[in-house]
Amino acid sequence: MGPAGDAHPPHHHAPGGDAVPGTATPLLVLLLLLAVTAAYLLAARRARRRNPAQGWSGPRSASFLGGAALLAVALLPPLGPAAHTDFRGHMAQHMLIGMYAPLLLVLAAPVTLMLRTLPPVHARRVTRLLHSRPARLVTHPATALVLSTGTLGVLYFTPLYDAAMSHPAGHWLMNAHFLASGCLFVHAVAGPDPAPARPGVPVRLVYLGLAIAAHALIAQAMYGGFFVHVHAPVDQVRRGAEIMYYGGDIAELLVAAALVSTWRPERRGARPRALPAVPGSGGVPAR
Numbered sequence: 469m470g471p472a473g474d475a476h477p478p479h480h481h482a483p484g485g486d487a488v489p490g491t492a493t494p495l496l497v498l499l500l501l502l503a504v505t506a507a508y509l510l511a512a513r514r515a516r517r518r519n520p521a522q523g524w525s526g527p528r529s530a531s532f533l534g535g536a537a538l539l540a541v542a543l544l545p546p547l548g549p550a551a552h553t554d555f556r557g558h559m560a561q562h563m564l565i566g567m568y569a570p571l572l573l574v575l576a577a578p579v580t581l582m583l584r585t586l587p588p589v590h591a592r593r594v595t596r597l598l599h600s601r602p603a604r605l606v607t608h609p610a611t612a613l614v615l616s617t618g619t620l621g622v623l624y625f626t627p628l629y630d631a632a633m634s635h636p637a638g639h640w641l642m643n644a645h646f647l648a649s650g651c652l653f654v655h656a657v658a659g660p661d662p663a664p665a666r667p668g669v670p671v672r673l674v675y676l677g678l679a680i681a682a683h684a685l686i687a688q689a690m691y692g693g694f695f696v697h698v699h700a701p702v703d704q705v706r707r708g709a710e711i712m713y714y715g716g717d718i719a720e721l722l723v724a725a726a727l728v729s730t731w732r733p734e735r736r737g738a739r740p741r742a743l744p745a746v747p748g749s750g751g752v753p754a755r
Contacts, residue, residue: 493636497543505536508578515584524584528576535572538564543643552639555700559708560715565643566616567719570650575726579661595662604665609675612656616649617682624686625695653679658727669731676727680720687713 508529515524541547542564550557579598583591597603605611623629623642632638655661657672666672690696691709698705 494544494548497548498540501536501540501543505533508532508576508581511581511585515581518584524581525577528581531572532576532578535569535576538569538572539647542569552633552636555698555704555708556711558633559711561643562646563711563715563719566646566650567716568722570647570654571719571722571726574651574654574659574661577660583662598662599664607652607656607663608665609653609656609667609672612649612653613675613679613682616653617679617686619645619649620683620686624690625697627697629697630699654723654726658723658730660730669727672727673724676720676724680717683716683720684713687716 512524512529515522542551542561547557547561547564551561552558579594583594586594623632632642655663656666657676687709690698690712691706693702693705696705700708
């Protein structure tokens with residue numbers, strides 16, 4: 469691409485315009501979201517029955533319901549089909565799936581809920597998996613930053629976006645990546661679930677700051693037409709860049725608020741507290 473003063477290159481409508489999913493796809497998405505939400509609520513009910521004194525947090529259940537609702541807004545009509553043909557719709561969908569819904573889903577602490585409701589044998593297996601070397605690597609904030617924010621440059625500054633939009637399966641895989649990488653980043657930076665490789669709060673704030681800066685640079689480059697490889701009208705690309713810039717800032721500020729709310733500065737000379745055990749799980753840490 470030329471310098472900032474040059475005109476934008478010609479853009480064309482997204483090649484995925486004829487790949488809008490039929491009526492069966494929204495129905496399947498709705499059924500899947502309802503099934504996952506029902507499973508979470510049933511697990512929360514089981515956790516309350518197992519330990520009435522400890523119970524399960526109502527705000528966490530509400531957070532999961534909110535995350536599932538945002539996914540429904542992003543994937544179902546009218547936004548779902550519009551995201552296949554309009555870059556502005558795609559970016560709005562990207563923000564909901566990759567940033568806002570993951571924040572609410574992760575704050576619902578699904579892993580902690582699973583540890584409290586699984587039989588002790590299975591809960592110990594999950595705990596061993598969380599402490600394994602591959603899990604520590606994947607859940608480290610540096611890895612999460614590369615998978616969530618770092619891949620955006622590859623998507624929008626190479627032909628990958630147009631290739632993904634040219635086929636329905638590619639679009640769904642892209643959305644799945646947004647959701648998984650978004651949940652991973654929120655979990656690594658501010659999640660309440662167990663994360664053995666998670667560094668201290670100051671270090672996580674640094675990684676969050678890097679994500680904010682990278683997100684802003686990608687959005688600004690997209691708005692200015694630098695390096696962007698998206699075949700869509702210039703106005704759609706610019707509006708999409710604005711959605712990414714301002715929508716990303718708000719989402720990352722919410723992640724920062726969730727992170728700071730968990731900050732408990734350690735006092736000098738204070739002894740480390742033992743992790744609370746999950747009731748009925750053979751000593752599996754709750755957090």
